Structure formats: C-alpha cells, structure tokens
Amino acid sequence: MEWKFNRNGIEETVEPQMWRWEAFYNDGTFLKQYADDGIFHQIGEVDQLKLSVFKMVSSQFSQVYAVPFDPNSMKLVHKYIQTRMLIGTDQESSITSYCFGYQTKNLRQNHQHLLIIIPNGEAIICGDENIIDFK
Numbered sequence: 487m488e489w490k491f492n493r494n495g496i497e498e499t500v501e502p503q504m505w506r507w508e509a510f511y512n513d514g515t516f517l518k519q520y521a522d523d524g525i526f527h528q529i530g531e532v533d534q535l536k537l538s539v540f541k542m543v544s545s546q547f548s549q550v551y552a553v554p555f556d557p558n559s560m561k562l563v564h565k566y567i568q569t570r571m572l573i574g575t576d577q578e579s580s581i582t583s584y585c586f587g588y589q590t591k592n593l594r595q596n597h598q599h600l601l602i603i604i605p606n607g608e609a610i611i612c613g614d615e616n617i618i619d620f621k
Contacts, residue, residue: 487524488524490524490526500520502520503519503584504544504547504582505542505543505584506519506544507540507542507543507564507586508541508543509537509539509540509541511537511538512536512537517532529562534562536557537557537562540553540555540564540586542586542601542603546607551586551601551603553587558591559590559592560588560591561589561591562588563586563587563589563598565585565586566582567583567584567602568580568581568582569582581604582605583602583603583605584602586601599613
C-alpha cells in the first residue's frame with residue numbers, strides 16, 4: 487500500500503517506517519500515522535487533549551508498546567533517532583530508532599519518560615535519549 491501526505495498542496499508518497507504510531511482517544515476514536523485509507527498523518531495531528539493511549543506497532547514485529555496517557559499531566563514525545571555508523575567508510579550506514587513517551591507537566595521540573603525501540607525490536611526505557619550509544 488502507498489501512503490500520501492499533502493505538503494503545502496503538493497502530494498508526496500511516504501515510505502513506511504518499521505514502527506508506526508497509533509493514537510487512541512477517550513471518545514473511542516483513533517488516528518493512525520499510516521491510516522487505512524492511505525493517508526500519512528504527522529504527530530502534530532494527534533489531539534493530546536483527547537489522547538488516552540499512544541501505541542507503537544510494527545508490521546515486522548508482534549510486540550506492541552503502549553503508553554497510557556493523561557493529558558492533564560503529560561505532554562506527548564515522539565521522534566526518530568538517526569544513528570550513522572562507520573562514517574567515511576564504504577560500509578557507512580544509518581539506523582533508525584523510534585523514541586516515544588511523555589514529559590511530565592505541572593511540576594517544578596519537567597521529566598521525560600521515554601521508550602526507544604531499536605532496529606531489532608528491543609525496547610530501552612530511559613529519561614534521556616542521548617545516552618544510547620550504538621558503537
């Protein structure tokens with residue numbers, strides 16, 4: 487299946503990622519990053535005020551990673567981490583890891599609670615994605 491994204495009136499084809507998000511709302515509706523109707527959605531389209539559960543799913547792995555969400559105390563985090571390996575060699579490559587979780591709100595200090603899914607499907611729980619080292 488092909489997914490399309492409309493960027494400033496220009497339709498683009500989007501390549502599927504290994505891991506994709508799904509947002510489930512407290513009214514029983516949901517939004518998928520790669521929707522069943524072929525539309526690609528960006529993370530900014532997630533209505534965090536209605537968000538109940540945020541999931542990461544994969545067509546290659548059976549695991550599902552989920553974060554129950556409380557809009558009053560949490561701010562959603564989702565990003566890709568690109569790691570380049572063997573830079574400057576003929577074996578140079580790049581791997582993508584998928585980082586998601588939340589930042590706490592309404593505290594004197596914001597804290598992050600993150601889950602990083604690495605290419606083999608393993609999950610790493612941490613508060614700072616910068617501590618992950620693939621060397």
